[in-house]
Amino acid sequence: MKPAGWGELGWAAVLVVLAAFLPLVANGYWLSIGVTAMMYIALSTSWVLFSGPTHYISLATGAFFGVGGYLVGSGMSDYSQSFWLMAAISPIVGAILAALIGFATLRLSGVYFVIFTLGLAEMIRNVVSWVQNNFLGSRGLYVLTDLRDQHIYWMLLVVAAAVYLLGWFVSRSRIGFALRIIGGDETVARHVGINTATAKVILFTSTGFFAALVGAIIAPRWSYIEPNQVFSPQLSFLVVIMALLGGSGRLWGPLVGVIPFTIIWEWVGIQFPNQSILFIGLCFLLIVYFLPQGVVGRLEELRARMRRAS
């Protein structure tokens, strides 16, 4: 990820302000699409924070997201805590979990990390269901709040803006520079003096924090929480597709991928509900074979070629 400039920050601020008006002009279907899109914008931007520069494909998003949603459900139903308290605790738990996973896997080559995150959501779901069934009683978890779609939307917008701001600072900082070097050649990174494991763990922890926070904020939308629903492995893959489709070389790359993809995904879900898995597969192949740098990368490539030609 190249260092982001002040101009880009200005554009981002304008977009955030504009996006804040959506609930005032849209409701029902389009607002609900807006909430989904905003959720994926926050998730995939935080995914890019870590995976963009390092090229480590993280599939842990669904696990952290599920932890956030589940903690809100369990905290409110099993322990009668307030939504706000649980929404504050969730990201901290997500961050701790990410740090532990990072510590175990990120000192080794990237493959181990991908494999580890691959089944993580499923494994945590199994453990959570087991604990739920054996120790907490298997009654349902209810998340009943006064929060409506527009409130959730605004909260997610704030989170997305915060992720962007963090990414903006990181891209201009030493640790952001370190991650780009790690992504280029880890051996070189170590030999110029970078503590590669620490740099990776710190950034991965931040993605765990935000994914769990997003999971907690979105929980009131469902009102009834089931482990099978919040720990969805599919979510991790969707986040990867959206981020890579847009382009993980820029902080705003995912934005370009999320909005069209969310709309197409909703459409596929309605028109071809049984073929949605096939569609995910085709998207991965599209990215690998035709858009390895994402839409943004492709556009930048074209612009560079045109500049050279003129």
Next chain:
Amino acid sequence: MLDILVSGLLLSGTYALVAMGLNLQYGVARIMNLANGEVLVLGALAAFWLYTTAQVSPLLTVILVVPVSFIGNWLIYRFLLTPLVRRSKSQGALEVDSILATFGMSFIIIGVMVSIEGGFFAYKYLSEPISIIGSTTSLNRLVAFLIACAIGLALYLWLNLSRAGVAVRAVSVSTEASGLVGINVPRVSAFAFALGGAITAVGGALISTFITLDASIGVVFTLKALIIVIMGGVGDIRGAIVAAIILGMVETAVATLVDPGLTLAAAYLIFVLILLFRPQGIFGRRAT
């Protein structure tokens, strides 16, 4: 206790076979194939489908599956993965590309399988109880174990004794050096990938006789095979066998003593211990 040992050991036979398949694909062809579990489930679906629609014995399907999955995997390697191998500048870049591409393939295979059979692949074959050294298990488990052992042994002998087998092992040690001594590396890699896929599909057909699978279960088997390969050390057949036995035993123990829903968690626990203490594998030398 004895029950756990016996069924754990019987389970580990097929695990070891599947891990051998993955080892050929990752260790020799250098492709991290995350669609491995889906190929396995495809083999299981073939056994289920042929048995329920045409009463074809799964043992016959095992034989039928070999050429079909071999050709299928060869085509995948040749036309989808070779371009990635060619364009990659480093092993790291190839890994990222092959991970994403095989994700794509795994979802496509799942999508196709769901449209054939959306439910469980449940059928009964050789399910009569049988008693081995005082422990009761079912005949299909024993048969699957014996077939897995036979195929594994044949593969081991072929790799060590035949000329082509030695070429495969040479490529797994060094692609560059193998090219220099006149081995056709792209051809051997394609062959190893296809063979690995065929073995995986056979493993799936065998597993389906005693475990009920469904279209979306593949990822769990991908993970188990990967954990075995990492635990045993990439390219190490002896290590893979020991690792498969450990995983088979631990899983069976957790499933019987604690909860069947926690077998994946048990596999993860082993995985974490390996990553923390012996990332080079049980028998591996410390990586340099």
Next chain:
Amino acid sequence: MRQSGSVLSVKGVTKRFGGLVAVSNMSFDVAEHEMVGVIGPNGSGKTTMMNMISGAFKPTEGRIALKGRVISDLPAQKIAREGVGRTFQLVRLLPGLSVLENVKAGAVFGHRQRWGREADDIAHDMLERVGLDAMSYAPISSLTYIDQKRVELARTLAGEPEVLLLDEWLAGLNPTELETGVELIHALRDEGRTVVMVEHVMDAIRSLCDRCVVMSSGAKIAEGTPDEVLSDREVIRAYLGDDDA
């Protein structure tokens, strides 16, 4: 028991890979402002020795000290920060970064941990030092082989190392490039840098090195000025085989 003025001291270092002994019981010292050549036939363990000094490998036995502080138990990144900079046998650059950023990487995370304007200044100075300041913003893929080697050298220099390790820096250059390369290293010598270099180009060793350590089959077989060691019987035997001795 280190020599007075010794910056880098290698004592009784052995490296085993499984049953293979790559380096066995190596000891030598490098004094401040000295340029020491490590030479020997292919496979004699020179690069392994360099990898142990820079922390890519840990010695199985023995220790390596920088200015009296033991560094052989530190990870590579700590050794780099302590002040050991290296280049790689096969040049390693970061293709996604510009030339300037490649060099800046050394300044930002190296011995003195510079940042901002200061790091940029150092990176520009080092690029000028190797004669590449005109290429600062060029993509890495547009560089020739010697220019890539220059960028790598500039990156290492930008880390302001106390000891510079050059692993076959002159290998693979054509005759004209070689001349430029030797001049560049000569200039480093004139600056009074402390350098350990693995090299095959004998002319370069004669003209550049104050002292040579000769390795064969992982062990030190001779040490002295280039002229001394290159006329040593055992060294000739190691290079040419027993028949010619």
